Amino acid sequence: MARILLVDDEKDVGRTYELMLENHGFDVDYFNDPTMALEHFKPNLYDLTILDIKMPDPNGFKLYDQLKSRDSKMKTLFITALNSVESYNTENKKVYPLMGQRHFIKKPVSMDQLLGQVYSLLVPEEENDQVI
Numbered sequence: 001m002a003r004i005l006l007v008d009d010e011k012d013v014g015r016t017y018e019l020m021l022e023n024h025g026f027d028v029d030y031f032n033d034p035t036m037a038l039e040h041f042k043p044n045l046y047d048l049t050i051l052d053i054k055m056p057d058p059n060g061f062k063l064y065d066q067l068k069s070r071d072s073k074m075k076t077l078f079i080t081a082l083n084s085v086e087s088y089n090t091e092n093k094k095v096y097p098l099m100g101q102r103h104f105i106k107k108p109v110s111m112d113q114l115l116g117q118v119y120s121l122l123v124p125e126e127e128n129d130q131v132i
Contacts, residue, residue, distance in 0.1 A: 002122050003027045003045060007037045007063065008052040008079065013107070017050065017079075020111050021118065034063045043071040048121055053080035075121050081107040 004026050008014035011032045018030040029046075031037035034055050049067060053060035060078055068074055105117050 001025055001027050002047040002118075004029070004118070005037065005041065005046045005049040005067075006030045007034055007050070007055070007060070008032065009034070009055040010052070014052075017109070017114060020114055024115060026118070034058050034060075038063060038066055041067055041070060044073070046071075046074065048075045048077065048118060050077045050079060050118075053078055076103065077117055077121060078104045079107060079109060080104075 004021055006014060006017055006021070006028055007030075008017065009032050014030050014032050018028045021028045029040070031040070035058070038058070049064075051060040051063055055063070058066065060080070064076055064078075068076075103121070105113060
């Protein structure tokens with residue numbers, strides 16, 4: 001069972017994602033406070049982190065930097081309601097190469113979109129077609 005760290009400051013949205021993922025067999029640690037997520041983070045514990053971008057300090061990109069410095073192998077999926085991440089330009093430049101189609105998803109997120117992205121990050125490419 002894959003373990004996921006989920007951080008979204010919107011409680012209803014975060015809880016919905018948490019339930020979706022748990023209903024599909026994932027073990028999820030959900031935090032609506034990015035600072036609390038950072039305090040409870042343990043390296044090499046999570047198979048995937050799912051981070052909202054627009055949150056109170058630290059925002060999703062800053063949180064990513066802090067988590068990544070503790071676990072360099074961490075895989076991350078960014079979720080945001082923003083149409084553009086240009087307002088986070090400084091942080092964006094640090095993670096932009098990782099923000100391809102498989103690492104960035106726009107809200108609102110359907111269950112199929114979320115699960116598709118999660119599986120694409122957790123399952124090796126050659127097995128992806130068999131999962132979904």
